[in-house]
Amino acid sequence: MPWDEKEWPFPSCSECSRKTPRHSRNGSPRVGSVYPPSNGFFVVNNCFYVLALLGCLCFLQAKDSQSSWNQLRGPDGSGVALNSRPPLKIDPAEAAWKQEVPAGLSSPVLAGERIFFTGLEDGRLVTVALDKKTGKRLWSRPAPKVPLEKTHEANGPATPTPWADDDHVFTFFGSYGLLCYDHDGKELWKKPIPSCKSLYGSSTSPIGYEDLLILVLDDDNNLPGSRVSRSRILAVRKADGETAWETPRPFQRSGWSTPIIWKHGEEKELVVLGNGRLCGYALPSGEEKWHVTGFSRETISMPLAGAGMVFASASKRGGAPDLNPDPQPFWDAVIRFDANGDKKLQRQEMTGHFTFPFRPELPLGHPGYGMPLPKDPRQRARRLDGMFHWMDKNKDGSWSEKEFISNLTVGQGKPLLVAVRPGGKGDVTDSHLAWTLSRNVPEIPSPTFYRDRIYLICNGGVLAAADAANGKLLYRERLGGLGQYSASPVVANDHLYLCSEEGLVTVVKTGDELQIVHQRELGERVFVTPALDASTLYLRGEKHLWAFRQKK
DSSP states (O other), X not given: OTTOOOOTTSOOTTTSOTTSTXXXXXXXXXXXXXXXXXXXHHHHHHHXXXXXXXXXXXXXXXXXXXXXXXXTTSGGGOOEETTOOOOSOOOGGGOSEEEEOOBOOOOOEEETTEEEEEEEETTEEEEEEEETTTOOEEEEEEOOOXXXXXXXXXXXXXXXXXXXXXXXEEEEEXXXXXXXXXXXXOEEEEEEOOOOOOSSOOOOOOEEETTEEEEEEOOSSBOTTOSSBOOEEEEEETTTOOEEEEEEOTTOOOOOOOOEEEEETTEEEEEEEETTEEEEEETTTOOEEEEEEOOOSOOOSOOEEETTEEEEEXXXXXXXXXXXXXXXXXXXXXXXXXXXXXXXXOGGGOOTTOOOBSOTTSOTTOTTSBOOOOSSHHHHHHHHHHHHHHHOTTOSSSBOHHHHHHTXXXXXXXXXXXXXOSSOOEEOTTTSXXXXXXXXXXXXXXXXXXXXXXXXXXXXXXXXXXETTTOOEEEEEEOSOOSOOOSOOEEETTEEEEEOTTOEEEEEEOSSSOOEEEEEEOSSOBOSOOEEOSSEEEEEBXXXXXXXXXXX
């Protein structure tokens, strides 16, 4: 169609093969072999030291699992909490607590005994802190009052997720810029940043690297007097917000992904998914090293690292997850408006919420369902006239099923998930791709890597698992929950936790086959990725933040 819309401190089993020398076949760490000593003294002392060491490691593991979910999607943006043991049964009646929250689409992050997130409250952009144990609201700080950026109906002005460390929380609003607070809510610095022009509005989140805070500012605005984009990567000092460096991205336009730090060998790279391409930048300099092309401009999900590679994905423009999607659901969405029952669609039957469907798996009226139409009746009618006549190829005054399907084009570009090997320079599209996949590629949720598998959740509740070594699909099945999925899956205790926009929470056992362990309606809509600590799943709904805690 012409109207497309746009663990240990050692390598963990989420980062390497399960059969490495440091891991047993089931993916658990190998501490080493224990041999019977010949001296009883050494037996006692060795046991003492082993117990002491294990006690320290358990403490460190617990501390890590509690404090490391300090950014969007947790440790390194992976969505995986290795030592977390939240409940497998998510029952609203058994929540440890729930707290009313303002409107917003930022995910909760954890640092110390606090939870941080952002919102829009009484017309002001705010950063909020809750007590992690009780859910009590500790403080709320408004950003400087500024005009709010224009966003898509499915987005909002409080979407970027904060980044936190042991002492600070850093917040980004596309309407204002960066703010830094201590954990008690004292403002330490602020940095206004000109708003980016964006198709949907801002959603990228800041991440930390050593003493820097890094932010991707992809922009549809051009540099003054130029035809190249104002897009750039901005690195500021955490201590005072002063600019450390900037890297131009002159050929990038608006994007919505959050970058990651890819650690491979002795190197660390900043990996950024943007409009049409994936780029790797040297750290700490910010110099571009390599890039991969072939993506659509629907670059929303985060890259992720695992098995020695980095993965990135984008659906077709318009959200289609497959290269050749089934056309039947699109026709079914259209023909429901057949008022006279002749199994054809005439112009006068395009009434009510009718529009051309981009995502027929979503409810009619959902802001992402179809082609946006003007609210003004006359403009709307003209747009519908053009739509109808374009598809009515034989000019008989109606759409038939055959005519519609034969002329249907779903989205631009192709859905694409890539696996990139390290070590490349320049354009590595032809040289360093281990494999690609063009089926079940999500539009908004990020893929999740865990124990040699990549999990992908798409609209309509279609969950797929792929072999991370070669991209082969292991399964592709429906969870039973329809509608849109915006929250990325998270992993804890060998289980996936998935949330649909309609509020269906599904717990799935990880593995080569789909095994649904639990499903429950939350009772409110869910748009954002949950957070995890040692025993708790923190789930932000449309109106409340919920804590589901494993009972002792």
